[in-house]
Amino acid sequence: xxxxxxxxxxxPALVVYAVFVLRPLASTVxxxxxxxxxxxxxxxxxWDNYRAVLTDPDLHGTLGHALVLVLFFTGVPVPLGLLAxxxxxxxxxxxxxxxxxxxxxxxxxxxAGFAWSLLLSSTGAVNRLLAAVGLGGxxxxxxxxxxxxxxxxxxxxxxxxxxxxxxxxxxGVDRIDPALYEAARLDGAGPWREFRAVTLPGVRRQVGxxxxxxxxxxxxxxxxxxxxxxxxxxxxxxxxxxEVFQLAFAQREVGLASALAVVLVVLVLAVITPVxxxxx
Amino acid sequence: xxxRGRFGPLAIAAALAVAPVGCAAPGGELTHPASATAVPRxxxxxxxxxxxxxxxxxxxxxxxxxxxxxxxxxxxxxxVREEQYAVLTRNAPRLLADNPPDLVRLPxxxxxxxxxxxxxxxxxxxxxxxxxxPAAQLRPMRVGPGGRPRGVGPLYAMxxxxxxxxxxxxxxxxxxxxxxxxxxxxxFDDALARAKDAGITPLAGFNSGATxxxxxxxxxxxxxxxxxxxxxxxxxxxxGATIDTATNAEAVRHLQRWLRAGYFDADLNATDxxxxxxxxxxxRALFMLDGDWESAALDRRMPGRVGFFxxxxxxxxxxxxxxxxxPTFGIPAGAAHADCAAFFLDWAVTDRVARETTVRVxxxxxxxxxDAPLPAVEPGSVTAATLAAASxxxxxxxxxxxxxxxxxxxxxxxxxxxxQELAEGGSGPEELLRGVQADYADQIGR
Numbered sequence: 001x002x003x004x005x006x007x008x009x010x011x012p013a014l015v016v017y018a019v020f021v022l023r024p025l026a027s028t029v030x031x032x033x034x035x036x037x038x039x040x041x042x043x044x045x046x047w048d049n050y051r052a053v054l055t056d057p058d059l060h061g062t063l064g065h066a067l068v069l070v071l072f073f074t075g076v077p078v079p080l081g082l083l084a085x086x087x088x089x090x091x092x093x094x095x096x097x098x099x100x101x102x103x104x105x106x107x108x109x110x111x112a113g114f115a116w117s118l119l120l121s122s123t124g125a126v127n128r129l130l131a132a133v134g135l136g137g138x139x140x141x142x143x144x145x146x147x148x149x150x151x152x153x154x155x156x157x158x159x160x161x162x163x164x165x166x167x168x169x170x171x172g173v174d175r176i177d178p179a180l181y182e183a184a185r186l187d188g189a190g191p192w193r194e195f196r197a198v199t200l201p202g203v204r205r206q207v208g209x210x211x212x213x214x215x216x217x218x219x220x221x222x223x224x225x226x227x228x229x230x231x232x233x234x235x236x237x238x239x240x241x242x243e244v245f246q247l248a249f250a251q252r253e254v255g256l257a258s259a260l261a262v263v264l265v266v267l268v269l270a271v272i273t274p275v276x277x278x279x280x
Numbered sequence: 281x282x283x284r285g286r287f288g289p290l291a292i293a294a295a296l297a298v299a300p301v302g303c304a305a306p307g308g309e310l311t312h313p314a315s316a317t318a319v320p321r322x323x324x325x326x327x328x329x330x331x332x333x334x335x336x337x338x339x340x341x342x343x344x345x346x347x348x349x350x351x352x353x354x355x356x357x358x359x360v361r362e363e364q365y366a367v368l369t370r371n372a373p374r375l376l377a378d379n380p381p382d383l384v385r386l387p388x389x390x391x392x393x394x395x396x397x398x399x400x401x402x403x404x405x406x407x408x409x410x411x412x413x414p415a416a417q418l419r420p421m422r423v424g425p426g427g428r429p430r431g432v433g434p435l436y437a438m439x440x441x442x443x444x445x446x447x448x449x450x451x452x453x454x455x456x457x458x459x460x461x462x463x464x465x466x467x468f469d470d471a472l473a474r475a476k477d478a479g480i481t482p483l484a485g486f487n488s489g490a491t492x493x494x495x496x497x498x499x500x501x502x503x504x505x506x507x508x509x510x511x512x513x514x515x516x517x518x519x520g521a522t523i524d525t526a527t528n529a530e531a532v533r534h535l536q537r538w539l540r541a542g543y544f545d546a547d548l549n550a551t552d553x554x555x556x557x558x559x560x561x562x563x564r565a566l567f568m569l570d571g572d573w574e575s576a577a578l579d580r581r582m583p584g585r586v587g588f589f590x591x592x593x594x595x596x597x598x599x600x601x602x603x604x605x606x607p608t609f610g611i612p613a614g615a616a617h618a619d620c621a622a623f624f625l626d627w628a629v630t631d632r633v634a635r636e637t638t639v640r641v642x643x644x645x646x647x648x649x650x651d652a653p654l655p656a657v658e659p660g661s662v663t664a665a666t667l668a669a670a671s672x673x674x675x676x677x678x679x680x681x682x683x684x685x686x687x688x689x690x691x692x693x694x695x696x697x698x699x700q701e702l703a704e705g706g707s708g709p710e711e712l713l714r715g716v717q718a719d720y721a722d723q724i725g726r
Contacts, residue, residue, distance in 0.1 A: 031306055039373040040395045042307040058693075122547035144488060144550020146704055230489035233549040233700035246490075249370035251689040251723075252391065254306075 025265075032258035038248070042255070049259035059260060062240045063267065065150055066219045069239065070271070072154025073161055073218035078210050081165030085173045085203070086195050088166075098170065105163030113227030116156045117143055143229050146236035153237050156224055161217060165210045172206030173199060208279020212272050219268050240264045322407055322619035329356045329620050332381035336365045339607070341440060341642040342385065345628050348637055352627075356620065373397065380612030382621040386437060388420075388685040389610055390517075393436040394427020399611040400434040404622040408630075409649075410435070414674055417442060417647050420516075420605045420681040428724065430681075431516035438625045439606025441644040442679070444670040445496060445571040446590040446602055448578065448662065453480050453566045454587065461589045463596045465504055465534075472543050475566045482543040484565035486556035490692045492699035493553060494535065496603070497569045499683050500591040501531035503601035508680035515686045517724055523683070524713040532702070532709035539703055548703050571603070572666035575643030579661045588665040590673070604670065604679030606647060639663070645670035687723040694719035 032049050036042035053059045084101055088094045104112065119125050120142040127139040142152040176198060184194045200207075222241035225231060231238035231246075240260055247257035335342040346358045361381075363371075369387045376384070376397035392398050405411050410418065424433040447468075449459065457478050462468040475482040486493035502511055506527035513521040538544070545551065545559070560568040561581050569591075578586045590600035611621045628634045629648040636655040638646040643663040646652070654671070657664045673679045684691035694716045701707045707715075 027306075034306060036307050037373070037391065037395070038307075039377050039397070040307055042305045044305065121550060122545075141547035141550035144547050146549075146700070146706075232489050232696065233487070234704065234706065235697045246689075246692060250692055252373065 028258045028261055031254055032262050034255045036254045037252040038254045039252075045255065049256045050263070052256060053259050053263050058235065058238070059243065059256075061235065062238045062243045062260075063263070065237065066221065066239050066264075066267075068150055069154055069157060069218035069221055070215050072151070073157040073221070074211055074214040076154075076158035077162040077165040077214060078207065080162055081169045081210060082200075082203070082207070084162075084166045085169040086191075086199050088170060089173045089199075090191070098167075101166040102163050104160050105167060107160070109160060109223045110227050112160050113156060113224045116152075116159070117228045120152055144233055146234045149229055149233060149236045153221075153225055153228060156228065157218065157221065160224070161214050164213065168206050168210055168213075169203055172203035176202035205279050208275055211275045212279075215271050215275070216268055219271065220264065320407065322404060323623045324353055324356050324617075324620035326355055329617055330359050331356060331383060331617055331620060331624070332359045333361070333383040333621075334368060334375065334381050334385060335360055335362050336368060336385045336607075337362045338365075339385070341638060342609075344637050344641045345440065345634055346624075348631075348633055349624055349627060352631070352633075356624075376612045376614070380614035382611065382615040382617045383624070384610055384612060386608050386610045387688070388430070389436045389608060390423055390427040390430055391688060392610065393423040393434075397613055398436045399613050399615065399618055401436060401438060401611065401622065402434045404626070405435050408622075408626040410438075410626070413647070413649050414677070416677050416679055417606070417674065419512075420685075421608055428517040429519070431512060431518070437608035437610040439608050439647055440625075440628045441638050441642055441646050442604050442606045442670055442674065443571045443573055443644055444590075444602045444604050444666055444673055444679070445500065445569065446588055446600075446666075446669055448560065448568045448570055448574070449587045449589075450560065450563060450566055450582070451585045451587050453563065456480070457566070459566075461587070462592045464592050465501075465594050468592050472538065472567070473541070476541065476543060481545055481559070481565040482567060483538065484556045484560040484568040485544040485548050486551045486553045487548045487700060487703050488550050488552045490696055491553070492691070492696040493556065494548075494699040494703060495682075495684050495691065495695050497538070498531060498535050498699070499603060499680075500569060500601075501534050502528050502683075503678075503680060504591055504594050505531045505534070508601040508678050511683055512680045514720075515681045515683045517686065522717055523720065524710075524717040528713055529709045532712055536702060536709060540705070544703075549700050572644045572663075572670060573642065575661075575663040575666045576641065577643075579643065579658070579663050584660055586662040588662050588669060590669050599676040599678045600673070601678040601680060602669070602673045603682050604673055605681040605685065639667065643667075645674070650674075686720060689723050690716070690720055693723075 033044065033046060034042040035045045035049075088097050088101070091097060107115075121127075122139070122141040122144070126142065130136065130139050140148065142148050180198045180202070181194060184198050189197060220241050221239050222245065225237055225239050225242050226245075229237045231242050241264070244257045244261045244264070247253045247260065331346075333342070333346070343360065343362075346360060350356055350358065365385075365387075368385060372384065372386055372392060373395065375381070376392060377395075380397075386392065386398075389398060405418075418435055418438075419431045421435055421437040421439070422433050423430055423436045453475070457471065457474045457480070459471050459474075460467075462471055472482040483497075485497070499511065506525065510521075510525070511523075514523050539548075545565075551559075556568065557570070557574065559565050560570075561578065572588075575588075590602050593600055609625065611618050611625075615621060628638070629646050630652070632653065635646040635648070635652065638644065639655040639657060643666060645654075645667050654667070657667060684695060698707060698712045698715055702712055
């Protein structure tokens with residue numbers, strides 16, 4: 001009887017989850033097996049769309065770009081966030097510092113992308129700064145050069161996500177029992193030792209959350225790329241999210257778009273599952 | 281028991297999810313409305329009519345024409361929604377299928393016509409006499425059975441005006457290098473070189489994101505070296521048409537020479553359309569290859585200081601070609617007031633005030649019969665220059681559609697990345713054209 005009541009309580013949530021998450025997911029999987037323009041009749045093509053995703057260099061290239069973005073979106077803000085959290089914890093007046101660190105997270109991504117594209121333009125602040133310190137030779141339109149565009153997008157993403165990581169990690173640090181720090185200090189631990197022995201194990205779960213969230217942000221990135229480069233130049237920054245959008249809405253290849261979306265979901269799960277298991 | 285406890289909820293949710301999807305294939309059946317026969321005297325009647333329309337944001341002509349139409353036909357009022365062109369393009373199929381208005385600004389119409397979502401306008405063309413106009417004006421809006429080829433078959437869209445592309449120039453900077461309007465491509469090259477030597481950026485260009493603006497100069501060069509009708513054959517998906525030809529390779533090589541000579545700014549691949557126009561209007565480049573849709577704005581921002589000429593031919597005296605596809609408007613198959621919408625389209629190109637409105641607001645040549653009155657414009661304005669150029673292109677029959685319209689994907693997926701590579705010095709002319717042709721064949725074969 002009590003079990004039944006429990007089920008009744010979860011029913012509304014289950015219905016919402018099924019209708020708005022599982023059903024679209026199932027539809028996507030179904031569409032991925034057809035060739036369909038989104039309106040007219042569809043043709044069953046089996047695994048052909050998946051074969052195209054895995055063999056067409058323009059399509060699987062986008063998956064490679066997404067993995068490169070993980071290096072920037074996860075590899076930069078998580079360590080820097082840890083460092084910032086450890087330093088801010090020891091600082092006396094930490095409130096203003098926290099507010100500043102949270103700022104990137106509070107900026108809408110579109111605004112951040114736009115501001116950064118101005119900073120990184122050929123006449124932007126970044127190039128002016130480089131020229132001022134005698135590095136005029138390396139200046140360029142960072143987002144308009146296919147050798148630097150992906151890294152430039154990565155830097156923007158890292159900046160945006162630094163705020164999130166710092167906030168999450170600070171909340172973890174705050175929950176560590178101060179007695180542990182005191183004990184470490186009595187045992188003669190310096191800042192580095194204290195960080196390794198107390199802070200790091202204490203925020204393991206938060207690190208897991210940060211890695212998972214930032215990796216998903218990189219793999220499923222869309223908005224930053226859409227605002228700054230739209231996948232260009234010469235496909236240097238094309239990512240799966242943007243390609244799914246282009247395929248479905250510009251090229252009306254709903255089947256192929258769905259197949260790429262399914263592959264992206266599988267890739268995200270493959271990356272995230274071990275991280276979450278480690279952090280548990 | 282424990283296993284059931286853990287997986288029960290998920291299983292139920294999954295069942296709930298999959299049940300409504302079922303196993304039916306996605307999509308509906310195609311409905312092909314019978315080809316229209318001449319509609320006797322289509323009009324808006326005398327009863328109140330509300331015409332529902334979807335127009336493009338930043339295209340004030342459509343709104344201006346609707347206002348004038350209501351002034352002349354007070355029983356017709358409008359429910360207009362404006363959307364970004366890209367949004368309109370992406371949503372067009374669903375909009376036409378699910379909630380068709382009476383009139384819609386559309387991208388190229390092949391797929392929509394092929395899907396049976398648009399009304400065949402041949403019946404209206406017969407009633408209103410559109411068939412008597414120069415055939416080239418309406419050719420881009422004719423679509424063959426199933427959506428291809430274009431350029432033949434029933435009419436599926438109409439426009440208010442024909443656009444024309446060519447070379448705008450800043451008269452102040454032109455005076456500094458003693459520019460005379462070039463009669464040949466070689467003279468144009470010479471002007472570019474002199475501008476470069478004088479420390480002026482010769483060409484304002486854009487080539488960033490998903491829209492490579494280099495496709496404009498490239499198509500102009502292709503038409504100068506080859507023929508506009510050969511390019512149209514390719515754009516209209518005529519069987520056997522190819523872009524990979526010797527004359528087109530010559531055109532790509534010419535563009536490559538411009539790039540290597542530094543005639544464009546170095547950040548071409550990071551410059552978008554708006555920034556290109558800004559650079560030209562703020563006097564930071566001598567030439568800009570663009571279309572007459574900018575004429576009215578240029579006359580406002582730089583009155584009397586901008587000139588225009590059509591891309592010069594390789595040999596002096598040969599006719600000059602230009603891209604001249606009209607912005608297209610279609611009537612959905614499911615439109616409630618199709619007759620009234622068609623009457624409006626005819627009115628927009630035949631009524632005297634409507635034609636004046638088109639010239640005043642958009643700065644472009646109204647479509648219509650050859651002998652239709654041409655509204656007066658300010659002499660010496662760039663609008664006067666582009667109107668004269670548009671009339672010349674219509675008279676010579678050297679207009680061509682934008683080759684970026686060949687398929688829905690060819691601009692974003694093929695021309696853009698390949699021309700961005702060309703701008704970076706990456707790919708060669710033959711490689712570029714071979715690649716575009718392969719992508720095109722793949723896209724129309726799907």
